[in-house]
Amino acid sequence: DTGVSQNPRHKITKRGQNVTFRCDPISEHNRLYWYRQTLGQGPEFLTYFQNEAQLEKSRLLSDRFSAERPKGSFSTLEIQRTEQGDSAMYLCASSLDRGRVGEEAFFGQGTRLTVV
């Protein structure tokens, strides 16, 4: 297994366009997370899936953002009508819920979005 994979690595888009990012988690992991990271800040939680069910969405996630995880495998994050404030690194992470505390999350390298 090569770890968590995110595509594309970089995306430049014009304001108002829609963009979609893909995340392929580690294959046996049942939990998948999306985070957003801006320069000089730590990652901020956006949303979380347990298998195919989206269990939590941050208040940061406006109606322009939507995420899916069909069949509990890969996930997509779509941003509609992008704004300059959406420019950030979008991180995906996955983990295996073993029913224990201290669960380790494995992160992808991220997709850097620039809205011009």
Added chain:
Amino acid sequence: GNSVTQMEGPVTLSEEAFLTINCTYTATGYPSLFWYVQYPGEGLQLLLKATKADDKGSNKGFEATYRKETTSFHLEKGSVQVSDSAVYFCALSLNAGGTSYGKLTFGQGTILTVHP
């Protein structure tokens, strides 16, 4: 709400110097605590963790002790190397009923640069 505060950076040290990066947290209940590291050009990866009070996490010569009385999880290393240059993030995840919620709350990150 839950939050993590890290010491302001960046931190610049000479090789073999002693490192401390302070981290304090605010959380409801009893969280698990983590240090993640991001090396240049790579994704976030777990450095160490602790899941209950007075636990010490350690890895690659780094240590951090879960101090419930001071709500702290300071990262230390006795002798840093140039290869330790990276961004370090303190994080927490909440637990309930012996299992992890999984979602991470991060500090803002501390940039460490080690000179030969």
